[in-house]
Amino acid sequence: MMKGSPLQFALFYFLMGILFTYLSIQSADETIWNFFTIVLAILATLDFGTAIRLLILHFKK
Known part of the structure; x- marks a missing residue:
């Protein structure tokens, strides 16, 4: 089983954060106060x- 470095995982989490930010901006239609x-x-x-x-x-490290 391959192990990734913390730098690889940091890049993955950073990209996921960008994706979730983009999706949350797109889902805010009239107001941001929805679930x-x-x-x-x-x-x-x-x-x-x-x-x-x-x-x-x-x-x-």
Whole structure:
């Protein structure tokens, strides 16, 4: 089984964060205060946070 480096996983999470941000912007029709938009924004935030933590881990290593 192949193991990825923290840098590879950080890039993956960063791209997923961009995707979820794009989807949340597209789902905001009249207002941003609907369930789907908020869930996508929360997922994007978690993905960006994970990407930052993995980048820090990569540079410490």
